[in-house]
Amino acid sequence: MNNETFGITFQYAICIKYKLKNNISLDRVDKKLLAIFLNSKIINKIFRGKRPVEYLSDSKEFTSPFIKKCPHNFLLSNDETFSVRTFQGSGKMFAPKVVGQAGDETFNHFFGHLSTEEISRNNFKEFCLNHIDEMLPIIVDYALVSDFNCWFYIEGKTFNYKILKRDDLPELTFDYKNFTFTRPTSNEWVESNTIKYKGKMVLELQLHTFKAA
Amino acid sequence: MEKLLLRIKITHNLTNDDVREIAMNIVDAFVEENLIEDNTDTNDDTEFAFQDIIHKKLNEIFNIKED
Numbered sequence: 001m002n003n004e005t006f007g008i009t010f011q012y013a014i015c016i017k018y019k020l021k022n023n024i025s026l027d028r029v030d031k032k033l034l035a036i037f038l039n040s041k042i043i044n045k046i047f048r049g050k051r052p053v054e055y056l057s058d059s060k061e062f063t064s065p066f067i068k069k070c071p072h073n074f075l076l077s078n079d080e081t082f083s084v085r086t087f088q089g090s091g092k093m094f095a096p097k098v099v100g101q102a103g104d105e106t107f108n109h110f111f112g113h114l115s116t117e118e119i120s121r122n123n124f125k126e127f128c129l130n131h132i133d134e135m136l137p138i139i140v141d142y143a144l145v146s147d148f149n150c151w152f153y154i155e156g157k158t159f160n161y162k163i164l165k166r167d168d169l170p171e172l173t174f175d176y177k178n179f180t181f182t183r184p185t186s187n188e189w190v191e192s193n194t195i196k197y198k199g200k201m202v203l204e205l206q207l208h209t210f211k212a213a
Numbered sequence: 214m215e216k217l218l219l220r221i222k223i224t225h226n227l228t229n230d231d232v233r234e235i236a237m238n239i240v241d242a243f244v245e246e247n248l249i250e251d252n253t254d255t256n257d258d259t260e261f262a263f264q265d266i267i268h269k270k271l272n273e274i275f276n277i278k279e280d
Contacts, residue, residue: 002262003258003262004258004259004262068254068255069255069256071256094258094261095258095261097256098256100256101252101253101254101255101256101260102253102254103253103254106254182228182229182230183230190230190234191234191237191238192230192233192234192237193230194229194230201279204233206233206237208237208241209238209241
């Protein structure tokens with residue numbers, strides 16, 4: 001089963017459990033997995049002390065001209081937002097919502113203030129190489145965009161999860177000198193570059209040659 | 214086959230980034246042909262899912278480890 005089916009089935013199970021209106025097509029849902037989710041206590045555990053009252057993924061709430069789709073999955077009874085990200089295993093990378101797959105305009109909207117000139121595909125690589133310490137806090141901010149961010153994954157045959165609370169996110173500053181790039185110059189960087197902080201891989205940057213993003 | 218793969222690896226000295234670029238280009242071609250939806254400015258991870266599968270498979274074939 002692919003991660004999309006895994007993720008949407010889990011979201012659908014939450015909607016069923018809490019009787020939330022949704023437009024999820026049953027074609028996208030794995031019935032066997034749905035029964036497993038509903039018969040397990042995992043949803044109760046995840047939402048202990050929190051009650052989802054609205055399914056937000058389909059809604060236009062929390063959107064803007066640069067945030068076209070709602071970045072949150074659920075609204076809680078206390079008006080806080082909740083998102084679930086599913087992984088088919090632990091330690092996987094993902095694209096943060098909103099900024100993770102930005103086109104030219106969106107990228108400039110969220111990162112343009114870090115540059116004196118408009119960021120285009122001609123200067124994108126130089127911009128990233130020179131401003132990675134300022135970019136990463138913005139990227140992390142959108143990786144944990146909801147008040148509660150649940151990372152849900154399978155380990156062996158067991159469901160596991162971690163909930164990261166946005167309020168617990170410390171003020172992040174990164175020292176430029178601790179960054180290293182597998183492609184340290186724009187000439188060496190063709191389309192893909194792996195960024196490490198203190199030797200640990202934290203980010204992949206991709207510039208698609210054949211796309212407008 | 215193994216000899217051929219070894220030769221490819223030695224000749225081109227492929228890195229993990231190189232392989233990711235190959236995967237990106239293959240996925241971009243799928244998008245170009247409308248076989249996969251363009252995920253630019255969306256929260257949809259489908260393109261990355263395809264890219265990761267191709268990347269992982271090629272890394273296995275070329276015996277390249279992710280960083």
